[in-house]
Amino acid sequence: MTRALQGHPAVRDETRRKVEAAARRLDYRPDHIARALVTRTSSTVGMLIPSSVDSFWGEVAAGIEEAASEANYSVLFANSHSQPERERRMIEVFLAQRVAGIIIAGAAGESASWFCGEEPDVPVVIVNWDAAFPARFVPIVRTGSPQRVLKAVRAATETDASFSQIVFDDLGGAQQVVRHLVSLGHERIAFVGAEPIRPSLLRVLGFRSALLEAGLPLGAIVSSPRSPEGGFQATQDLLTSPPDDLPTAIVAYDDATAIGVIRAVHAHGIDVPGAMSVIGFDDIEMAAFSEPPLTTIRQPRREMGRMAMASILSSIRGESAQRSSVLPGELVLRRSTGPPPGR
Amino acid sequence: MTRALQGHPAVRDETRRKVEAAARRLDYRPDHIARALVTRTSSTVGMLIPSSVDSFWGEVAAGIEEAASEANYSVLFANSHSQPERERRMIEVFLAQRVAGIIIAGAAGESASWFCGEEPDVPVVIVNWDAAFPARFVPIVRTGSPQRVLKAVRAATETDASFSQIVFDDLGGAQQVVRHLVSLGHERIAFVGAEPIRPSLLRVLGFRSALLEAGLPLGAIVSSPRSPEGGFQATQDLLTSPPDDLPTAIVAYDDATAIGVIRAVHAHGIDVPGAMSVIGFDDIEMAAFSEPPLTTIRQPRREMGRMAMASILSSIRGESAQRSSVLPGELVLRRSTGPPPGR
DNA sequence: TCCGGTGGTGTAAACGCTTGCAGGACGCCC
């Protein structure tokens, strides 16, 4: 009987119709739970994001949910708050729920095996690996040979065969940003918001390499938490340099930091972008509404979510999907960048 | 054997320990699916929000997830995009997943029976009912007797016995807002962003009643979509009034609209708050970062999420929970409001 | 006429758990 409802080929039309009529009459709803029990896999995926309050992750989540919904999958959701222990715990819960796959966004765990012990029995995909590094990494990234640093960062977030990664091209994004500033004529460029997490290290690295490529000296690299307050404080410090050493442009780790940077620059009576260009990263919602609106690099957030879900689905179907995608950003020109003063 | 792991009272400690050891050795993970099949209820709730990209709903979701996680519940998540049909479809999916309860945030459906046919077999709670009304409601709200309007709005989103509601006190919030402006000395106050949805109608009503209470004439009430663009356009129109009729303060439907309002006011060369006060609603993240930072009414978003989950849990436990909570907002004073010019 | 094949339908086992019940071990009282 139940065959009739699933569109099994070997069921006469007449029978199917009768069954369907009866089903409707009793308003029968097939039980996903029972089905999952016998098929030993559910049509549910687990989604872990750092914080649903953050519209960045909210949009990644929206991409995941869209793609899942189109494929008739449901998504279980939890916030990790970027805490590796919480990540592990929620993954445990997902596994007990017999999810068909797990998407870890903004992964804070240190390595593949961190998440699921040895070999996870479901496909796992990571969207933007934000793993923390020991703080001693920051100075190394500032001074070490780029090749060595890159190798270290990559190695530390290496994915084993059972994992996929959908990550943003932090390194390339930072290069785009610097090239944009260089093309405007800037020669003294600082970086604000270095932190010992993977994307920050890669952005610093991209910053350095693009400067090198342009034949410009390495500007200041200031560490700070990634928040408006962090950017504000760090920039206050930066602006105490003697006037001749002051940069004419500041690359912020992300848009939130950039907003703090602009506030601090304004607080010193310096015009943006007249006397100081500021550029962000991510293109969060607020970027378009800051004063002045922020030039930034847009991450294809929704697309990243969709790709993550697509990767899960193809793993489920047994196609061994592309292990790792690095998505390029897009420079969004707004009004926080311009030529340096005196050009 | 399985009793040992659940902490059944009638199990000797020694036995329990042996069982636990064995469980650990085989890394046994109890299967939620099988358990759900036999107990006929899962430890999963369905959560429907309009959009996870919106940090407002993101925070409601965070509150729900927190409370769920503390109670060892998982949450299935979907975006409704404020489309009633999608709401209904996702609820259907949740029901097939045998969720223990459903939380509908920003409900767009028209009535209780919209969601689940007659009698849902699981507890349902609504967080902020944003149901749309026929457009003809807007003029009625502007001119009808307040009591009659209020009754109509309430009746239209009445909850039947099987539903709970956790809603923000839109009416009271609007009154607070107006009282604040009146206390600053404003006498000509306009409202921008009226729309035929429940919270907007209630805010307009609160606006009117507080004006009445203060013995002030009813200011302009301008309709517009709730977005910066909507607020911008509507305010452009508003500012074409003859100078004597211009308001000295504008109450926006929400913060997003308020940001557009400020932009338009600035575009007319009018200072905020020097020559025009602007006040928003909701206290979204951007409110603190607008220029000038926005005075607004904060909704206790996270708390609303937690309460929704708590309501589900108490329904599950059979305690017939409080049917409906109306949560008050909190006035957040920032720098977009001040005394009217000439005071 | 009989037999093999085919297309449709009924049946039962299994998925991993919960739970009620039978029953074993043991100590205590009479």
Add this chain to the structure above:
DNA sequence: GGGCGTCCTGCAAGCGTTTACACCACCGGA
């Protein structure tokens, strides 16, 4: 020492599906 109550443990049914397989009717070819 036997009966009985008290603890604890083992057993088996059943939750609502899927799926493999048995089976039946029917048709066409030998």
